[in-house]
Amino acid sequence: MVAVFLLYPLLDAAWISLYQWDGLSASTWVGLDNYAAALSDPELLNSFVHAGVLVFFYAILPLALALVLSAILQRGSRLRGIGVFQTLIFLPQVVAAVVIGVIWVSIYAPDGTLNAVLRVLGLHPVGRAWLGDFDTALPAIGLIGTWLEIGLCLVLLVTGIGQIPRELYDAARTDGAGAIREFFAVTLPSLRGSISVALTLTTLSALKTFDLVYVTTHGGPGTATSVPAFQVYNLAFNTGQVGMGTTVGIILTVLILIVTVLLRRIEPAEEV
């Protein structure tokens, strides 16, 4: 099963990526030309840059926020009712990306909730069609990702903090460490495992973003929000550049594998 529906297409992908093919007529062997073209095409390169921007919004921003919060929530995991909060904060994770896209399209709409809130605050000159503006479309999608992933990061870190032995804190306090020193000397190093998992999960979901872009902007305006996964789909199924689409897919996969290996290294060795 795995062999037929997963491994065979995978090998086939590597093979197709070496051809120029429109999916219908005979294909032409072009060797590595597709790769050369993909890596020099500004539009495709840009889609990878966009993915990088999304990594910031999906992974780095939520993790940074969650770390600050976890410093406050240091003993939060022992609070009563923590489970209820955890359940609520985690909820967006189980909602389909398509549904999330639909929700945020209406929030970002020209007559949507965000602009209404800005009007109330007297900030209406800032208001705009957030997803239709070349400058704001990509960050707008990114912020959906931040909203989506912060719960995951927070739950991971609070769980991680709950597992830090109390004695470490007691020792730090005996040595006269203040709250900030304590955070950097005890909390942060002990959370390496949780941080690694959080970064891996969120970075991968940023790199693989497709549903959200498809539903909210279709890669637009222009190509302002086109990301690699969207290019794979668009090249192969809309513009008939099957070989090129596959090439982008392979490059994306290689990138994902490299990132996974690198991020896993943050994890302390004894836990691997």
Place this chain on the structure above:
Amino acid sequence: MITRREVVLNYLVLGVFAVLALAPILGVVVTALTPADESSATFHLPSRLDFSNFATAWTEGHFSQYLRSSVIVTVITVAVSTVLSILAGYAFARKRFVGRTVLFYLVLVGLLVPFETYIIPLYYEMRSFGLTDTYASLILPQIAQSFSFGVFWMRTFFASVPPGLEEAARIDGASDRAVLWRVLVPVARPAIISMVMLTFMWTWNDFLLSLVMITSEDRRTAPLALSFFQGAHLTQYSLLAAAATIVALPLIVLYAFLQRYFIRGMLAGAIKG
């Protein structure tokens, strides 16, 4: 040792984030209950609660049909991949056989590689089998991906079970099959529920695969149908919100009852996604 001020601060932070996470989702439910003639993109409280948007989406929007497609695909995928994962996970954890390591690495490849990579050749492969636009074109690849995760998940679990448990059963004359289904599977229940939940969620929420494989309207899965529905009813916000709620509801209900397993699964082994 925890001061009162700290407790209050902690609850405050958690509360704010719970509200942030919940607000857009509750907002969409309220919008769905807003009468169509009051509907707008801006969130506001409706003058009365109106359930007719759900009825419209369900019948005229054909969401009853789309939900049925999603249920068929998801239930079959989850059932088959769960049984296969338990069997294979046990084999990888406990049995020695030729090519075990190589096979395991092959299975792991499926765990790391997203659909995006091989969706194109998968499509042409399905087409050559004449399977595009069938439920099989969704179910078969979904089983393959879920199985990759499931084998990894179950093997890890079975490997952590002390062998003593099995040996005791064997001394009593239990066969391989009896050991697995009567001794190990009951012990593994929490792990299996987590696996089932994750597989269910991934299959239910899948969008790309259905988008590429399915062309007939009546075989669209719920998320795919929602994206088409959005295109057709761009400014009918309350109707759109009702459709979105219908698509998300089954998982939210499941999550409400089994959130422990969801969260544990997502945090422990969710490399896929």
